[in-house]
Amino acid sequence: MLFELAHITKTFPTAQGRITSLDDVSLSVGEGQAVGLVGESGSGKTTLIRCALLLTQPDGGAVTFDGTSMLGATREQVRQFRRQVQLVFQDPFSSLNPRMTVEELVGEGLVIHGIENSAARRRDSVAEMLTVVGLRPDDMKRYPNSFSGGQRQRIAIARALAIRPRLLVCDEPVSALDVSVQAQVINLLREMQKALGLTILFVAHDLAVVRHLCAHVYVLNRGKIVESGSRDQVFDHPTHPYTQALLAAVPIPDPRRRPPRRQPAPAAS
Numbered sequence: 001m002l003f004e005l006a007h008i009t010k011t012f013p014t015a016q017g018r019i020t021s022l023d024d025v026s027l028s029v030g031e032g033q034a035v036g037l038v039g040e041s042g043s044g045k046t047t048l049i050r051c052a053l054l055l056t057q058p059d060g061g062a063v064t065f066d067g068t069s070m071l072g073a074t075r076e077q078v079r080q081f082r083r084q085v086q087l088v089f090q091d092p093f094s095s096l097n098p099r100m101t102v103e104e105l106v107g108e109g110l111v112i113h114g115i116e117n118s119a120a121r122r123r124d125s126v127a128e129m130l131t132v133v134g135l136r137p138d139d140m141k142r143y144p145n146s147f148s149g150g151q152r153q154r155i156a157i158a159r160a161l162a163i164r165p166r167l168l169v170c171d172e173p174v175s176a177l178d179v180s181v182q183a184q185v186i187n188l189l190r191e192m193q194k195a196l197g198l199t200i201l202f203v204a205h206d207l208a209v210v211r212h213l214c215a216h217v218y219v220l221n222r223g224k225i226v227e228s229g230s231r232d233q234v235f236d237h238p239t240h241p242y243t244q245a246l247l248a249a250v251p252i253p254d255p256r257r258r259p260p261r262r263q264p265a266p267a268a269s
């Protein structure tokens, strides 16, 4: 396994005492696989991703990347890890610094990790990456605010992939996008998985979104994995009532349970 989370537990202090956000969560991602993690809002998905990427310390459990235990790893091991694992966030409207050009945004990782120190060659890499994600090389001169939501998520994907990570973690990357644009971004990730041999951990609150991308799916409910299996098992023969409810509840019937949605920018993706 390229990436393994074992028995992750995480609690937070609140006025009413500690709440358990993750309770003994285990999950593994094989090299070249696309794995889905699905659960409704508040189920603990982002908390798990934050533990997995060493952005917060779990109360217990183990994070293993390519055979190295990452909790208690050396600084050099953590540096290597950060170079091999990249994250795409949910909200492309806040995740890209509006004062940086696309060239700076996509090329930043190449600078930080000392991969390409020549500005000219870096520009070539950025141009190539933009083409790969379906944008134009000329777009590198522009600022994120002049792009639509779908285009911004393409920029975020180019930025993440520019340093050629082995694992791409996506935390609800299409949840803030217009439905018609969601499939385009999912298709792009699928192409990237195939063309680059990329390993993907894809987080969503909507089971339908992972169906086309992920061969293996985990279902998270209130901080616990209640179901996991191949795409066919989970979609065609769900065993847990929560999974059955998720499948039946697409779209979620009560609109008040949906997080507020941003208006997509007017331009097409």
Ligand SMILES: Nc1ncnc2c1ncn2[C@@H]1O[C@H](COP(=O)(O)OP(=O)(O)O)[C@@H](O)[C@H]1O
Binding pocket: 012, 013, 021, 039, 040, 041, 042, 043, 044, 045, 046, 047, 048
């Ligand atoms: N920093 C924090 N302090 C207190 N509670 C938190 C914190 N982060 C997350 N939680 C709680 O953990 C639970 C899971 O949250 P989260 O991981 O964001 O869920 P999801 O990403 O699935 O919507 C929620 O009940 C949330 O309120």
Ligand SMILES: [Mg+2]
Binding pocket: 045, 046, 047, 171, 172
């Ligand atoms: Mg979340």
